[in-house]
Amino acid sequence: MRHSAFASARVVVGLCGLGRRARLLGFASGGAGVSPVSRPVRAVPGPRRVQSLMQDRYDAVVVGSGLAGLTAANRLGRSGLRVLLAEQHSQLGGLATYFRRRHHLFDVALHGFPVGMQKSLRKYWGQAFADRVVQVRRIVFDNPQFHVETTFDTADFTRLLVEHFRVPREQVDAFFACVKAMNYYDDQRETTRELFERFFPGRLDVWRLLMEPITYANGSTLDEPAISYGIVFGNFMSKGVYTFLGGTDTMLDMMAAELRAGGVDCETGCRVEKVLVEQGRVAGVVANGRRIACRAVVSNGNLLSTIHELVGYEHFNADFLATVRQVRLSNSSCQVYIGIRPGERLPEIGDLLFTSTHPVFDSDALCAPKVSSRTYSVYYPAIRPGSDQYTVVASMNARHQDWDGFDRAQYRAAKDRLIEDTLDALDRYVPGVRRIVDYTEAATPRTFARYTLHPGGASFGTKFEGLRPSMTLSGQVGGLFHTGSVGIIMSGWLGTVNYGVMVANEAEKYLAH
Numbered sequence: 001m002r003h004s005a006f007a008s009a010r011v012v013v014g015l016c017g018l019g020r021r022a023r024l025l026g027f028a029s030g031g032a033g034v035s036p037v038s039r040p041v042r043a044v045p046g047p048r049r050v051q052s053l054m055q056d057r058y059d060a061v062v063v064g065s066g067l068a069g070l071t072a073a074n075r076l077g078r079s080g081l082r083v084l085l086a087e088q089h090s091q092l093g094g095l096a097t098y099f100r101r102r103h104h105l106f107d108v109a110l111h112g113f114p115v116g117m118q119k120s121l122r123k124y125w126g127q128a129f130a131d132r133v134v135q136v137r138r139i140v141f142d143n144p145q146f147h148v149e150t151t152f153d154t155a156d157f158t159r160l161l162v163e164h165f166r167v168p169r170e171q172v173d174a175f176f177a178c179v180k181a182m183n184y185y186d187d188q189r190e191t192t193r194e195l196f197e198r199f200f201p202g203r204l205d206v207w208r209l210l211m212e213p214i215t216y217a218n219g220s221t222l223d224e225p226a227i228s229y230g231i232v233f234g235n236f237m238s239k240g241v242y243t244f245l246g247g248t249d250t251m252l253d254m255m256a257a258e259l260r261a262g263g264v265d266c267e268t269g270c271r272v273e274k275v276l277v278e279q280g281r282v283a284g285v286v287a288n289g290r291r292i293a294c295r296a297v298v299s300n301g302n303l304l305s306t307i308h309e310l311v312g313y314e315h316f317n318a319d320f321l322a323t324v325r326q327v328r329l330s331n332s333s334c335q336v337y338i339g340i341r342p343g344e345r346l347p348e349i350g351d352l353l354f355t356s357t358h359p360v361f362d363s364d365a366l367c368a369p370k371v372s373s374r375t376y377s378v379y380y381p382a383i384r385p386g387s388d389q390y391t392v393v394a395s396m397n398a399r400h401q402d403w404d405g406f407d408r409a410q411y412r413a414a415k416d417r418l419i420e421d422t423l424d425a426l427d428r429y430v431p432g433v434r435r436i437v438d439y440t441e442a443a444t445p446r447t448f449a450r451y452t453l454h455p456g457g458a459s460f461g462t463k464f465e466g467l468r469p470s471m472t473l474s475g476q477v478g479g480l481f482h483t484g485s486v487g488i489i490m491s492g493w494l495g496t497v498n499y500g501v502m503v504a505n506e507a508e509k510y511l512a513h
Helices: 067-078 116-124 154-164 169-180 192-199 204-218 226-237 247-261 303-311 318-324 363-367 408-426 445-452 464-471 492-512
Strands: 060-063 083-087 098-101 104-107 133-136 139-142 147-150 241-244 265-268 272-278 281-287 290-293 296-299 332-340 352-356 373-379 391-398 437-443 480-482
Touching: 060 067, 060 272, 060 281, 067 083, 067 116, 067 247, 067 296, 067 492, 083 281, 098 247, 104 247, 104 332, 104 391, 116 133, 116 492, 139 204, 147 154, 154 169, 154 204, 169 192, 169 226, 192 204, 192 226, 204 226, 204 352, 204 363, 204 391, 226 492, 241 247, 247 265, 272 303, 281 296, 296 492, 303 464, 303 480, 318 464, 332 408, 332 445, 363 391, 373 408, 391 408, 408 437, 437 445, 480 492
Parallel strands: 060 083, 060 296, 083 265, 139 352, 296 480
Antiparallel strands: 098 104, 133 241, 139 147, 272 281, 281 290, 332 391, 332 437, 352 373, 373 391
């Protein structure tokens, strides 16, 4: 899932190598607003950097180490190709990341994904990864229209829709059959709003149940193509929501070891400033001011920045650029990280809580500066066996323009308000929560923009129309490929891992010829 509950980390994974190197370890560092219960502290060192001596020539350079970039690099390396994975940040992971503060380790949200991730990890990373995929069982919705708890799968949603929402069983079955049959090549004219109106006319409560988690997962709205909703929702409905036992830090350490074993050179703190194109084909990259020859580049950065900044308009034809100009960025995010004092415990309030005080589902209201909707990802010690830590990550959709105009003092004050409002809202579920909190920190769209280098801090990649340009880059520049969170469908952990494999296969075919 994203940075929020279903990111995906909310996930666009990694605009790596398209801007200046982050100066501090940790996704939300760098002067984040701090509530009265905490003070800024120096970041604790993260995982060991995976360093190797960068060579002058490779078969392929992968720019960015989000999950798509990591998987593409692993796939290419295991095929016997010489691969450089260049990550501008000080650690691997892109937005599928974590950071440490004092004695707390914060994932950038609970990365929930469909059960299909187990198969993909087994096939492309190994059995040890698949063995750590465990189910998230308590997902709670609390809003003015309903309060329900679910395991978020077809059987339990069917039960809720029939018993709680009083929808006829045949209507529910028809909806799930429709969703299950959806694929990318379907008619793309029907919107999600029209899909819901077709099966659940006027049932705004049902629309909220079905839509709100997916909006948190990838920023989609009721007016996106229905297939972009249906494919993502259908994946989750298979067998529910899963996560990675041991946390993101464990997963990234395992992936780094696997990359080393496959012969991939991984360079952190390595900013790719330019893709070099000669006679219509990739000839190399400039990384940290140094020319590296290669025959293929896989960008795991933002699609638009890849085209505009890494490569340059002059290498694309007019029709392609006209298509690219229609591509919209998805929205951004805010998060509040809450650390529980050692020795204190959180009650069992659920693993994921979708909460709102807004009367109905409204994607604009989800992004509004006056926050009315939050997802809480609750980390109990069981997620990291042997740990006794409790943390909570509150996630909210947001827009960069609502934060961009603040001066330094206004920005700090706005972040403090975000933290205090979040603690007030959490008090409904954990009465007296301030008494057991010893650290808080906030991230905003400006934080996302700073550390991911995504334009506008976009934490969900692009809207649906970005998928086709992403998939056809190599038709414009030979050896140029893009992978990552794009087009809504290729979002979240499962979407980006699978997209990384697809693109690696295409790059391998190109290199073979």
